[in-house]
Amino acid sequence: MLNDNRIREFRLLMLERTMLFNKLFERDISQKISRARFEELEKLGKQQPTVILIIGMIGEIIPSYLGLCMNLDRSSLSRMIDSMETKGIVKRRIDPGDRRKVLVSLTEKGARYHEILLGIMEEVHASIMDFLDEQDLREYEACLKTEVRIMKKIDSKLGGEE
Numbered sequence: 001m002l003n004d005n006r007i008r009e010f011r012l013l014m015l016e017r018t019m020l021f022n023k024l025f026e027r028d029i030s031q032k033i034s035r036a037r038f039e040e041l042e043k044l045g046k047q048q049p050t051v052i053l054i055i056g057m058i059g060e061i062i063p064s065y066l067g068l069c070m071n072l073d074r075s076s077l078s079r080m081i082d083s084m085e086t087k088g089i090v091k092r093r094i095d096p097g098d099r100r101k102v103l104v105s106l107t108e109k110g111a112r113y114h115e116i117l118l119g120i121m122e123e124v125h126a127s128i129m130d131f132l133d134e135q136d137l138r139e140y141e142a143c144l145k146t147e148v149r150i151m152k153k154i155d156s157k158l159g160g161e162e
Contacts, residue, residue, distance in 0.1 A: 024128055025124060025125065025128065028124045028127075028128075029120060029121055029124050032120045032123065032124060033049055033120060036116060036120060041113060041116060042087060044113075045080065045083065047070060047072070047080065048080065048083075048084060048089075049113075049117050050070065051066065051070065051080065051081075051084065051090075052084075052106065052110060052113050052114050052117055053114065053117055053118070053121075054066060054069055055090065055104060055105060055106050055110070055114075056106055056110075056111065056114030056117075056118070059105065060103040060104065060105040061103065061104055061105075062095070062101055062102065062103060062104070063077055063078070063081060063102060063104055066081075066104065084110075087109075088109045088110075089106065089107060089109055089110040089113060090104050090105065090106055090107060090110050091104070091105060091106075091107050092104055093105070
C-alpha cells in the first residue's frame with residue numbers, strides 16, 4: 001500500500017519528468033514545427049500537431065477517444081476537428097459498423113503533415129539521444145517500455161479502452 005510520502009514522491013517524480021521532457025523535447029519540437037510552418041506546413045493550432053500524430057499512429061479514431069488522449073472536452077475537440085477538416089487535414093466518416101459513431105482520419109494532406117511531424121520529432125530525439133551512450137539508451141528504452149506497459153495496465157483497469 002502506498003503511504004503519503006510515497007505518493008508524494010511519485011507525484012514529484014512525474015512532475016519532474018514532465019518538466020524535463022517539455023524542456024528537452026517539446027520546446028525544440030515546437031520551434032521546429034514553427035519553422036516548418038513557413039516552409040511546408042500551414043499554421044496549425046498548438047495541439048493540432050499532436051492530433052495529427054495520434055491519428056497517424058492509430059489510423060482512424062472516434063472523437064471521444066481522441067478527446068481522452070488529448071484531455072479535451074467535447075466542444076473544444078469538435079472545434080479543433082472542424083478547423084482541421086476545413087484545412088483539409090482530417091476527414092470524418094460514419095462508422096459502417098455503428099452509424100451513430102463518427103470516425104476521424106487523416107486526408108492525403110494530413111498524411112503528408114504526419115510524415116513531416118514524424119521527421120521533426122525524429123530529428124529532435126536523435127540530436128538529444130546523441131548525448132547518451134549505448135548503455136544509457138538501452139536503459140532509457142527499457143524504462144520507456146516499462147512506463148508504457150504500466151500505464152496500459154492502469155488504463156485497462158480503469159476501463160480506458162474505447
